Amino acid sequence: FGDRVLAGLKVVVSAGPTYEDIDPVRFIGNRSSGKMGFAVAEAAVQAGAQVTLIAGPVSLATPPGIAMRADVRSAAQMHAAVMEAAADADIYIGAAAVGDYRPNARADNKLKKQSGSELTLQLIENPDILASLSAQQTHPFLVGFAAETQNVESYARDKLQRKGLDVIAANQVGDGLGFETADNALTLYWAGGVAELPRADKTALARQLIEHVAARYKAVRG
Numbered sequence: 001f002g003d004r005v006l007a008g009l010k011v012v013v014s015a016g017p018t019y020e021d022i023d024p025v026r027f028i029g030n031r032s033s034g035k036m037g038f039a040v041a042e043a044a045v046q047a048g049a050q051v052t053l054i055a056g057p058v059s060l061a062t063p064p065g066i067a068m069r070a071d072v073r074s075a076a077q078m079h080a081a082v083m084e085a086a087a088d089a090d091i092y093i094g095a096a097a098v099g100d101y102r103p104n105a106r107a108d109n110k111l112k113k114q115s116g117s118e119l120t121l122q123l124i125e126n127p128d129i130l131a132s133l134s135a136q137q138t139h140p141f142l143v144g145f146a147a148e149t150q151n152v153e154s155y156a157r158d159k160l161q162r163k164g165l166d167v168i169a170a171n172q173v174g175d176g177l178g179f180e181t182a183d184n185a186l187t188l189y190w191a192g193g194v195a196e197l198p199r200a201d202k203t204a205l206a207r208q209l210i211e212h213v214a215a216r217y218k219a220v221r222g
């Protein structure tokens with residue numbers, strides 16, 4: 001960044017999947033690698049921000065210059081860590097793929113196979129981190145992600161509204177883009193605006209995302 005567009009700002013970034021334990025050896029997870037979120041955190045550091053990174057279970061090294069990293073496992077743990085870190089943050093970027101549901105109970109011992117019968121797992125809803133933040137009277141500028149396989153714009157705009165976000169970054173999953181890949185392509189939506197960030201590696205894309213977020217932040221809060 002020629003100019004440090006986020007200088008003096010505190011930014012919290014969440015990244016990676018969440019794992020919801022079923023028993024001591026099994027869990028429900030998702031295919032997020034955390035690469036996009038880690039790239040966003042690194043780009044925010046390079047733009048001059050003080051960055052806290054809340055990471056789900058990933059095997060990625062902490063980017064240089066991160067002020068604080070907290071590692072969590074479940075959506076409930078990520079919710080608690082983000083709410084604490086975001087209390088005095090200027091911007092929250094939710095790049096984590098947070099599990100929507102968790103088993104209603106975690107078994108203390110490994111579940112045994114009961115041959116010949118079905119097993120039913122009961123799931124209960126996890127709290128929505130972005131929605132929890134936006135419900136607070138004062139909260140950081142909120143950036144969400146939306147990974148969609150269809151109707152990308154309408155689902156993303158709906159999410160922008162429903163979760164009370166300032167910007168949403170939508171990507172189409174599939175076609176060698178999105179999860180577990182080096183490349184991605186994003187479309188940013190905000191109230192009354194849109195920006196296309198064409199296919200690029202996640203590092204380049206993260207820098208462009210940060211440029212736009214900084215510009216929107218300044219327009220709304222500057």
Ligand code: C5P
Pocket residue numbers: 014075094095096097098099100126127128129130131143144145146147159
């Ligand atoms: O509704 P959906 O999960 O597709 O929305 C994605 C966005 O919402 C991401 O930014 C994700 O980090 C955030 N999210 C959240 N808390 C949840 C689920 C998703 O903050 N429980």
